Amino acid sequence: MTGLPDRVELLIDLYELTMAASYLENGMTDPATFSLFIRKYPPDRGYFVAAGLEDFLEYVANFHFSESDLAYLGSTRTFSQEFLDYLKEMRFTGSIRAMGEGEIFFQDEPILEVTAPVIESQILETFVINTISLQTMIATKASRCVHVAAGRGLVDFSLRRTHGIDAGLKVARSSFIAGFAATSNVLAGKLYGIPTAGTMAHSYISSFGDEIEAFRAFARSFPKKTILLIDTYDTVAGAKKAAIVGQEMVKEGDKLLGVRLDSGDMTLLSRQVRKILDESGLQGTEIFASSSFDEYKIAKTIKDGGRIDAFGVGTKMGVSADSPYFDIVYKLVQYADRPIIKRSTGKVNLAGKKQVFRRSKKDGSFFEDVIGLQDETVEDGVPLLETVMENGKCMRPHPPLQVIRDRFKMNFSSLHERHKLLQDSTPYPVRISSRLQELQESL
Amino acid sequence: MTGLPDRVELLIDLYELTMAASYLENGMTDPATFSLFIRKYPPDRGYFVAAGLEDFLEYVANFHFSESDLAYLGSTRTFSQEFLDYLKEMRFTGSIRAMGEGEIFFQDEPILEVTAPVIESQILETFVINTISLQTMIATKASRCVHVAAGRGLVDFSLRRTHGIDAGLKVARSSFIAGFAATSNVLAGKLYGIPTAGTMAHSYISSFGDEIEAFRAFARSFPKKTILLIDTYDTVAGAKKAAIVGQEMVKEGDKLLGVRLDSGDMTLLSRQVRKILDESGLQGTEIFASSSFDEYKIAKTIKDGGRIDAFGVGTKMGVSADSPYFDIVYKLVQYADRPIIKRSTGKVNLAGKKQVFRRSKKDGSFFEDVIGLQDETVEDGVPLLETVMENGKCMRPHPPLQVIRDRFKMNFSSLHERHKLLQDSTPYPVRISSRLQELQESL
Numbered sequence: 001m002t003g004l005p006d007r008v009e010l011l012i013d014l015y016e017l018t019m020a021a022s023y024l025e026n027g028m029t030d031p032a033t034f035s036l037f038i039r040k041y042p043p044d045r046g047y048f049v050a051a052g053l054e055d056f057l058e059y060v061a062n063f064h065f066s067e068s069d070l071a072y073l074g075s076t077r078t079f080s081q082e083f084l085d086y087l088k089e090m091r092f093t094g095s096i097r098a099m100g101e102g103e104i105f106f107q108d109e110p111i112l113e114v115t116a117p118v119i120e121s122q123i124l125e126t127f128v129i130n131t132i133s134l135q136t137m138i139a140t141k142a143s144r145c146v147h148v149a150a151g152r153g154l155v156d157f158s159l160r161r162t163h164g165i166d167a168g169l170k171v172a173r174s175s176f177i178a179g180f181a182a183t184s185n186v187l188a189g190k191l192y193g194i195p196t197a198g199t200m201a202h203s204y205i206s207s208f209g210d211e212i213e214a215f216r217a218f219a220r221s222f223p224k225k226t227i228l229l230i231d232t233y234d235t236v237a238g239a240k241k242a243a244i245v246g247q248e249m250v251k252e253g254d255k256l257l258g259v260r261l262d263s264g265d266m267t268l269l270s271r272q273v274r275k276i277l278d279e280s281g282l283q284g285t286e287i288f289a290s291s292s293f294d295e296y297k298i299a300k301t302i303k304d305g306g307r308i309d310a311f312g313v314g315t316k317m318g319v320s321a322d323s324p325y326f327d328i329v330y331k332l333v334q335y336a337d338r339p340i341i342k343r344s345t346g347k348v349n350l351a352g353k354k355q356v357f358r359r360s361k362k363d364g365s366f367f368e369d370v371i372g373l374q375d376e377t378v379e380d381g382v383p384l385l386e387t388v389m390e391n392g393k394c395m396r397p398h399p400p401l402q403v404i405r406d407r408f409k410m411n412f413s414s415l416h417e418r419h420k421l422l423q424d425s426t427p428y429p430v431r432i433s434s435r436l437q438e439l440q441e442s443l
Numbered sequence: 444m445t446g447l448p449d450r451v452e453l454l455i456d457l458y459e460l461t462m463a464a465s466y467l468e469n470g471m472t473d474p475a476t477f478s479l480f481i482r483k484y485p486p487d488r489g490y491f492v493a494a495g496l497e498d499f500l501e502y503v504a505n506f507h508f509s510e511s512d513l514a515y516l517g518s519t520r521t522f523s524q525e526f527l528d529y530l531k532e533m534r535f536t537g538s539i540r541a542m543g544e545g546e547i548f549f550q551d552e553p554i555l556e557v558t559a560p561v562i563e564s565q566i567l568e569t570f571v572i573n574t575i576s577l578q579t580m581i582a583t584k585a586s587r588c589v590h591v592a593a594g595r596g597l598v599d600f601s602l603r604r605t606h607g608i609d610a611g612l613k614v615a616r617s618s619f620i621a622g623f624a625a626t627s628n629v630l631a632g633k634l635y636g637i638p639t640a641g642t643m644a645h646s647y648i649s650s651f652g653d654e655i656e657a658f659r660a661f662a663r664s665f666p667k668k669t670i671l672l673i674d675t676y677d678t679v680a681g682a683k684k685a686a687i688v689g690q691e692m693v694k695e696g697d698k699l700l701g702v703r704l705d706s707g708d709m710t711l712l713s714r715q716v717r718k719i720l721d722e723s724g725l726q727g728t729e730i731f732a733s734s735s736f737d738e739y740k741i742a743k744t745i746k747d748g749g750r751i752d753a754f755g756v757g758t759k760m761g762v763s764a765d766s767p768y769f770d771i772v773y774k775l776v777q778y779a780d781r782p783i784i785k786r787s788t789g790k791v792n793l794a795g796k797k798q799v800f801r802r803s804k805k806d807g808s809f810f811e812d813v814i815g816l817q818d819e820t821v822e823d824g825v826p827l828l829e830t831v832m833e834n835g836k837c838m839r840p841h842p843p844l845q846v847i848r849d850r851f852k853m854n855f856s857s858l859h860e861r862h863k864l865l866q867d868s869t870p871y872p873v874r875i876s877s878r879l880q881e882l883q884e885s886l
Contacts, residue, residue, distance in 0.1 A: 004626045010630035014641035015601070017629065022647070022664035032650060072633040078668065118650055125644070129603040130611060157456070160572040161768045162771055164609030168573060186460065187453035190515040198457035201568070204465070206783045207475060207561055221465035225521065231787060277729055315768045324767035325604045325758045334647035340673060351522065388514035 008059070010069050012126040017073070020119040030336035031094070031116035033353050035110040036128060037331075038136075042323035046425035047415060048357065049143050049408060050103040050111055051174045052135030053388070054398045056128050060092045061394055063124075065201045079220060092120050096389040097358070097374075100399070102177055102408035103137075103384060104415055106430045109356045109384065111136070125330045131260040133328045141320040142178035143312050143412060144295040147420055150302070153310035155197045156183035158318020159292055161319055164322045171318045177405050179412075180313075192401055199260070200223070205232040212241040219245055227288060230259045230273070239273040243280035250281070258286040258309070266291055267306040274307040288312060292319065295422055310389025341443045350432070352439050364414050372433035451502070453512050455569040460516070463562040464526045473779035474537070475561035476796050478553040479571060480774075481579075485766035487867035490858060492586050492851060493546040493554055494617045495578030499571050503535045506838055533554055534644045535563050539832040540817075542799070543842070545582075545620055545851035546827060547858055549873045552799045552814055553828065554579070554843075557559070558659070561778065568773045576771045577610060578617045586855060587623035587738040588756050590863055593745070596753035598640045599626035601761020602804040614761045620848050621849040622855075635716025635844055642668070642703070649674040655684040662688055666697040670731060673702045673716070686723035693724075701729040701752070707778040709734055717750040729757060736867055737764065784886045793875070794880050807857050815876035 009331060023029070040047060065073075065087050074084055094116020099105060111132060114121045156175045162168040173190030182197040183189065189196035200218060208214035218224045228245065230238030233341055239259060246256035259277070261269050266289050279286050289301075290312030298311055315321065331349045332340050340350035350371065357370040357378035370378045374385075388395055397409075418426040432440075445865045462506065466472070481491060508516075508530050517527055536561020542548060556574060564809045588597055599618045605611040626632065632639035643661060651657035654676060662669045663797030671688065673681030682702060689699035702720070704712050709732050720728050732744070733755030735814040741754055774792045775783050782794035793814065800813040801820035817828075831838055843851075861869040877884075 003636065005612075005630065008630065010633055011602070011608055011611060012629055012638045013602055013627040015631050015643055016630075018665060018668075019644060019647045020663075021641075022661050023650075025664050026660045028650065032646075035647070069633070075641070076632070078665075120608075122644075122646060126603050130605065130607065133604060134606050149712055159454070160569050160781065161771075162573065163577050163606035163762070164573065164610040164613055165454055166607030168454060169448075182456065184456040186455055186457050186516075187448065187451065189457075189519070190453055190512070191448065196457045196519070199461050200458055200465075201462065201565075203475075203477070203565060203783075204462045204787055206775050206785060207466075207471065207778040207780075209781070217469045218461075218465050221468050222461060222521075224650075225461075293553060318539055319767040320608070321767055324762040324764055326603075326607075332649050335650040335652075340646075342645055342649055364730050398806070423554075 001120070007066050007069070008127070009063060010072070011066050012123060015125045016125060017079070021079055021122055022253065024083055024086055025117050027118050029119070031115055032121045032124070032332055033053060033113055033115040033334040034121050034330050035113045035333045035349070035354065037110050038107050038328065039102070039327040039329060040415070041107050042326060044423050045140060045323065046419050046421070047140070047428060048105050048136055049139035050099045050105055050136055051101050051139040051179055052132040052170070053098055053101050053112070055131045055135070056316060056399065057096070057389060057394055059127055060089060060096065061384075061392070062122060063089065063092045063180045071120060073325045074180075086128040090120070090125075091392060093115060093392045094120055095387060098388050099384050100386065100407065102404040102411060105356065106369060106428050108350070109369065109432065110354050113333070113353060113385065115353070120418050125242055127319075129328055129330050133326055135170050136328075137320045137323070137326050138171050138174035138317070139178045139408075141317050142175035142180055143408070145298055145317055146295075147178035147412075148295050148299040148302070148422065149311060152308065153165060153181045154179070155310065155312045156180050156185065156318070157312040157314035159185045160316045161315040167318070173401065175317065176401065177408050179405065179409060184312075194401070199227040202229065202232045205229060210244065211238060217244040217251055217253070219256070224250065225254065226256055227260055228256065230263060231262045235261060235264055235269050235305045236272055239276045242323070243276055243282060246277070246282045246285055247280055248263075256282060258288050260288040260290060260312070262290050263346070264291075266301045266308065267304040270307045271305065276383040290314065292316065299422060310430065314365055339439055340442060341440060350436065350440065352436065354436065356384040358384055360414065364442070365416055366414050367429070369428070370433050372432065372436050373439065376435050378433060450509050450512070451570070452506060452508050453515070455566060459566045459568060459734045459788050460522070463566055464522055466562050467526055467529055472560050472562070474558055475564045475775055476556055476558040476795065477564050477568070477773050478576060478776045478792070479569055480553050480772065481550050482770040483774060484550050485769060487866050488583060488599065488766065489604055490583070490865070490871060491544045491548050491579055491598055492582035492621055493548055493777050494544050494582040494620055495575040495613070496544050496555070497579070498574045498866060500832060500837055500841065502538070502574070503539065503832065504835070506535045508532065509740055510869065520868075531806065533563065534835060536835045537557060537563055538830060538834070540828040541831050543829070543847070543850065544829045545854060547809075547854045548799070548827070549554075549812060549871050551793070552795060552812065552871060553797050556776070556828065557797060558796070572690065574768055577772075578613050580763045580766070581614050581617035581760070582621045582864065584738075584760050584766075585618035585623055586851070587865060588741055588760055589622035591738050591742040591745070592754060595751065597622070597749040598626045598753065598755050599623050599628065599761070600755040600757035602628045603759040607762045609759070616844065618760065619844065620851055622848070622852060627755075635825055637844070642670040643672050645675045648672065654681060655688065658684060658688040659691070662692055664698070666692065670701040670703055671699065672705060674705045674707065676705060678707055678712050679715055679719070683694040686719050686725060689720070689725045689728055690723055699725060699728045701731050703731040703733060703755070705733050707734075709744045709751065713750045714748065719800040725847050729753060733757065735759065742865060748788070761837045782882060782886060784883060794886055797879065799827040801827055803857065808859055809857050810872070812871070813871045813876050814873065815879050816882065819876060819878050821876060
């Protein structure tokens with residue numbers, strides 16, 4: 001319903017099909033390896049957080065064109081019957097090597113490599129870029145928020161402004177991987193098991209008309225889960241009413257979990273509200289804030305002395321507002337036994353099947369990555385690309401979301417602070433192995 | 444598959460449900476009217492193009508919670524059985540007044556208003572903002588590209604970088620409404636009947652190794668539909684090879700439709716390539732270009748004398764890169780018979796059920812909009828909000844996409860050039876009727 005198709009194999013650029021038809025006609029069926037990587041850090045970014053692999057593998061493992069897809073393609077009068085017959089039987093039979101979700105990586109490093117007969121590996125281009133790009137972009141943005149929040153809770157409030165339905169779900173999942181505590185997105189709660197959060201909007205208060213009566217009504221409905229939105233009319237006056245209701249709740253044996261600020265000067269208001277709550281004996285009532293937060297505003301509010309216990313982070317995280325796309329590409333790096341290099345203006349790819357090796361100090365902290373050839377070894381270098389699919393079959397079940405989240409947390413703690421600054425972070429050292437370099441020069 | 448759910452009723456913020464539960468418990472079942480509007484122009488925008496209504500109406504007309512939705516909500520131990528029973532039976536029974544898709548509108552103007560028992564009208568908030576926001580944002584961005592392209596063809600190439608699957612489809616649809624000629628997105632072609640376009644990637648050329656052999660192979664496969672990508676190695680050398688193949692095609696009674704540039708200086712290269720083609724007698728072979736175009740780069744390339752016949756417009760349009768979200772909100776403006784105003788810091792809503800009246804000159808050009816009360820009339824003012832749903836039923840079938848596209852084209856031609864400049868456009872005059880103003884002051 002609502003325009004969401006049940007199968008998405010045709011969610012590809014038309015040229016994937018015209019190229020495939022021409023490959024078939026020209027008998028080009030050799031294996032081709034494509035590499036997915038990000039060419040360049042967007043502004044203020046110095047690392048990336050891998051996400052989206054699960055969706056991609058599910059897509060690949062189930063890939064086939066439906067009868068109605070084939071009927072549509074036939075109706076365009078672009079393709080031969082022979083090609084349509086080929087598409088009907090086509091499944092993915094190749095292999096995929098990839099970094100796990102939650103891995104940290106850097107520009108130029110392959111996130112995954114696909115090797116399969118050229119038609120099969122080429123046709124995945126559009127979907128793999130789309131899926132990995134969105135989820136990696138959001139996990140990266142969200143990790144920056146988590147980092148500067150320094151232990152304060154973060155909740156994904158972005159659903160209303162994400163770019164559509166799919167993005168709404170993927171933003172909840174990606175931000176959870178990066179350490180968000182919960183999401184307002186109920187469907188993400190159902191599908192992914194992510195904790196959900198949220199209580200009331202301004203309209204709730206407005207429909208009652210009397211603010212304190214609205215507070216009391218909500219507290220009656222949810223005596224164990226109430227967070228009161230206090231800025232509908234005037235935040236300080238709202239806080240005083242919330243404190244009265246909080247004290248009433250205490251008398252009933254309940255507890256006002258928190259109040260929420262949604263407009264105005266967050267630093268100033270949070271300090272005023274904290275004082276009002278404390279003076280009413282409500283030291284345990286937390287202050288939530290949701291007001292155009294992103295990593296920059298969270299950092300500034302904390303630095304300025306704001307007394308905020310948890311942040312609702314919405315639009316700017318959910319669309320990665322300061323950098324809403326990455327220069328991520330899926331490039332042919334080998335055809336048959338021939339490594340492929342491409343050098344059109346300003347766009348260079350590393351030819352050959354590759355591996356990323358990570359070198360860590362004894363304390364576990366990362367100090368250098370080496371991009372090398374798939375079949376080489378690097379001293380003390382742990383290879384990051386693992387074979388996740390072979391002969392078109394997944395090698396193992398995908399890890400649970402919580403495992404991915406834990407893996408990210410561990411990885412992130414192994415990346416030095418100087419590489420995680422919001423701005424002007426020190427570039428993390430990534431070098432090319434001498435064997436890989438020699439290959440490039442030989443081409 | 445691929446994580447796309449078949450029903451999306453739970454794609455809401457949790458607070459929609461907690462408020463609903465509390466409304467039910469407090470017996471608040473009066474009709475509430477919510478108004479959807481954009482508070483403020485994003486940078487460089489001076490108008491908006493309405494899009495997304497069809498998806499929203501389909502969502503509302505089919506709205507109901509599934510057994511598995513209810514089972515999930517029950518498992519959260521947040522809601523009473525009485526409330527879950529209510530949700531099970533809940534359908535939308537209210538009315539919706541809206542601007543048609545393809546309508547031009549301005550900041551503060553209601554795009555649509557929903558009136559229904561408060562639980563039903565409130566619960567639509569997340570979805571309506573998400574859907575209308577994305578599609579309106581893209582239609583607006585795309586219309587700017589169409590405007591500056593001044594008749595040259597535009598093709599949506601954004602699918603790989605849109606924020607997920609749903610966005611990929613909606614971007615194709617919204618840009619088509621705004622006047623794009625085609626999309627690379629095959630599924631959008633199937634679902635919406637939009638023409639599709641595309642021929643080859645660099646990988647196609649690379650896999651052959653020999654550029655002219657790759658050109659010849661493609662021309663054999665698609666003798667009537669070939670556009671050759673000529674920048675894999677060197678654009679000028681590529682153009683000369685394309686010209687040879689183009690001449691070979693002429694001898695076979697075919698025609699090289701075009702060549703595509705994808706990197707480098709678009710103005711300079713397009714002029715050089717045009718000369719090469721012309722000198723080879725290929726005056727009818729067009730030049731397509733796709734290289735980080737958006738409305739600004741299209742305008743500059745044309746102004747600088749680039750000889751480009753059609754543009755592939757990708758990422759920057761597909762994510763509305765310079766403005767990837769709008770300040771769009773869905774606000775309670777009336778509860779029962781009581782108009783609602785809200786004045787938290789910097790955020791003011793217009794209370795009451797409203798209408799937008801458009802006034803045009805004799806030649807059809809728009810000169811003023813008046814935001815008034817629903818039940819008033821404005822001299823020579825054509826009301827833009829129409830009743831599209833009553834008692835939960837759509838009033839009529841949704842117009843075909845081509846009709847919407849034509850409507851946009853006509854509307855856009857009625858908006859004076861001074862309001863359509865890429866930057867520093869003159870604000871279009873929108874005033875509040877005296878009756879609406881009096882209502883605000885009385886509250």
